[in-house]
Amino acid sequence: MNTIKVIFTGAAQTGKTALLKRYINNETVSTYKMTIGMDIFSKRINKMNTNFTFQFVEIAGRRQFDFMRKGQYRGASIVGLVVDVSRRETLQRAREIFVSEILPWIQNSLNKNKKVILILNKIDLDQREISKNDILRFINYMSQLIGNKVSYFEASALNNIGIEELFEHITNIVNTN
Numbered sequence: 504m505n506t507i508k509v510i511f512t513g514a515a516q517t518g519k520t521a522l523l524k525r526y527i528n529n530e531t532v533s534t535y536k537m538t539i540g541m542d543i544f545s546k547r548i549n550k551m552n553t554n555f556t557f558q559f560v561e562i563a564g565r566r567q568f569d570f571m572r573k574g575q576y577r578g579a580s581i582v583g584l585v586v587d588v589s590r591r592e593t594l595q596r597a598r599e600i601f602v603s604e605i606l607p608w609i610q611n612s613l614n615k616n617k618k619v620i621l622i623l624n625k626i627d628l629d630q631r632e633i634s635k636n637d638i639l640r641f642i643n644y645m646s647q648l649i650g651n652k653v654s655y656f657e658a659s660a661l662n663n664i665g666i667e668e669l670f671e672h673i674t675n676i677v678n679t680n
């Protein structure tokens with residue numbers, strides 16, 4: 504069987520669980536329940552007459568689980584890096600995670616087809632602490648280090664905005680591998 508491993512990472516409370524539950528079960532996560540360590544969500548998808556199992560692994564954002572983070576990347580093809588538009592510190596945390604985890608994951612892998620997706624979540628909120636310019640700068644920064652492996656999506660797990668496009672993109676990546 505073809506299993507594709509996709510990591511969802513980013514600061515605590517950026518909406519990783521909410522995005523995945525929206526996509527997998529069309530479930531709304533309205534109260535925060537922290538993920539403990541990590542969580543796995545699976546979905547079977549048929550592409551080009553082949554069955555794929557997408558294994559989405561969420562790495563919890565809370566600092567108390569930092570000791571568990573690094574090992575999760577083994578065997579992953581795609582990383583979704585989630586940022587909360589209403590909290591600037593989540594962009595800073597994304598940059599840290601990029602440098603300390605995503606960059607080594609890409610540099611140490613023999614397979615060159617790794618992809619990184621920056622996901623700006625909670626775009627339903629009017630309170631914005633992250634601008635388009637901040638995002639562009641961060642994408643440029645990542646692209647200088649890993650080339651054209653970076654794509655960018657905006658979403659609201661709460662209001663179901665951009666979810667289909669995001670996961671369509673993720674599940675289509677296998678077509679080009």
Ligand SMILES: Nc1nc2c(ncn2[C@@H]2O[C@H](COP(=O)(O)OP(=O)(O)OP(=O)(O)O)[C@@H](O)[C@H]2O)c(=O)[nH]1
Nearest residue numbers: 516517518519520521533535538564625659660661
């Ligand atoms: N307004 C708004 N709130 C959201 C959205 N997505 C998630 N939330 C809320 O943000 C909080 C955190 O969501 P989670 O999905 O649990 O966050 P997480 O990234 O999984 O957090 P950890 O598991 O601790 O790393 C919850 O209260 C959600 O209801 C969104 O798109 N818009």
Ligand SMILES: [Mg+2]
Nearest residue numbers: 519520537538
């Ligand atoms: Mg979570």
